[in-house]
Structures are given as C-alpha cells and as structure tokens.
Amino acid sequence: MRVFVVHAHPEPKSFNGAMTRQATEGLTAAGHEVAVSDLYAMGFNAVSDRRNFTTTHDPHYYRQESEESYAAAHDGFSSDIQAEMDKLFWCDALILQFPLWWFGVPAILKGWVDRVFASGGKIYGGGKWFDRGVLAGKRAMCSTTIGGQPPMYSAHGLSGPISTILFPINHGMLYFTGFTVVEPFIVHAPRRISCEDRAEYLARYRDRVLGLATAPTISYPKLDDYDEQFVLKSSQSTRNQLDLHSTVKTPRP
C-alpha cells in the first residue's frame, strides 16, 4: 500500500507529530511505502491566487476554476502544487493529520486543499466528482486531535456530533474528489492523556493505519441516487420538506 500523509501541525513534539511518526514507522516496517507532506516544515504556501499557475488564461479577471482548467490543459500548475498532485495520484490511501481548529482544519491544510484540489478535470470537474471522481478507488481518512472530550461532541453535546463537524471535510473535500472515506481516527483532549495511555492510543492508531485498506468506511449515496436537482430520488418526503421550508424563492434570471 502507498500511503500519503498530509501533516498539518506546527510542533513536531505534539500529539499530532507523534501520530504521523507512528504511522510512518509502522507502515514502513510492514513494507508499505509512505510519503509525508509536513506542511509547516515545508513552508507550504496556503494562499490560493495567480501564483498557483505558470500559465495565464485571463489576465484581466482572476477566476480560479477557469485558470485551473486552463492550467490542467497546458501543464500550467506551479511546481509545489504539481508535486502534491503527483503524490495524490501515486497513493492508494491519503491521511489528513490535523488538530481540530475552529471546528475545521488549520488554515495551512485548508489552503493545501484550495490549491491542490484543482478543477478542469485534473482533480475534479467535467463530470468527475463523487463516486465518478478522479481519485475514485483510493481511500482517505481524517486523523485528528480535538481539545474537547467525547460527550461534548455527542449528539446532544455542546459542540454537536463530530460527524457533522467533519462532514465538510469527509464529504465536501474527500468524497467530492472521489475518495472512499474511512471512518475518522479521533483522539480527544490529548494533553490530558497520561504517558501510559499515550502509548496505548498511538498503538491503536498504528493498527488503524496498518488496516487502512479494510477499515470501516462512511457510506454516502452515489450520484445515480440523486435526481437532476441533486436531491435524493428516494427521499420524496425530504423534497416536500425542502419545498415547504423554502420561503424565499429566488427568481430565475
């Protein structure tokens, strides 16, 4: 198995740092291949703009998707983006390793997604998305640490369910581009974990990473399950509810 870890933590001695080292050592020892993009160590540029490209489609108005489509057709991505794309195409499985910051990924990782997940059919677009995505057949997993304890992230907890918080990443980024999404590996309140428990958590993480190929996945509907308005065909009641609740009707131009 070829595993690509995108690591987004500024401190190597952090729990996140220990998790990525654990994954790398465990996978390598078991004969797998590993590539790590340590975004802070690389000084990865998280700002998405014209510097993403060596080509220019429209010098007067910057529209990122148009520039991405043009770059995809003319081999025009900057070398730092192309290198990350190459690792995506190379891997069988992707791990996003990050601390939960403001209910999402740290800005450096969001910037990595903004810049590397390019449209124009390179990573998505032209009908290539979700189960028909460019990266279909590969697996991806969020591995994250969270400041709060599990009850806070339960259905009736103060923060709400963690599955809802991770939905924009699991569904909006990973499934969107075609990945089969593995259930996340979550460590709560790592700073409160004792030394003995720390080793236990890291061992469990190593086991999950070694079992990535068969680990449980999140089941999302396929594109064929949606109608022409991208509403689930099977959920007539949901459709009625949407109609009932849409009090503001946007007129068609």
Ligand SMILES: Cc1cc2nc3c(=O)[nH]c(=O)nc-3n(C[C@H](O)[C@H](O)[C@H](O)COP(=O)(O)O)c2cc1C
């Ligand atoms: C900028 C920032 C935002 C954070 N946002 C959240 C949050 O939304 N929810 C939460 O439970 N913890 C939050 N935390 C706490 C981190 O998730 C926690 O410190 C981290 O997971 C610990 O892992 P580490 O020891 O590897 O840094 C935040 C911390 C920082 C610095």
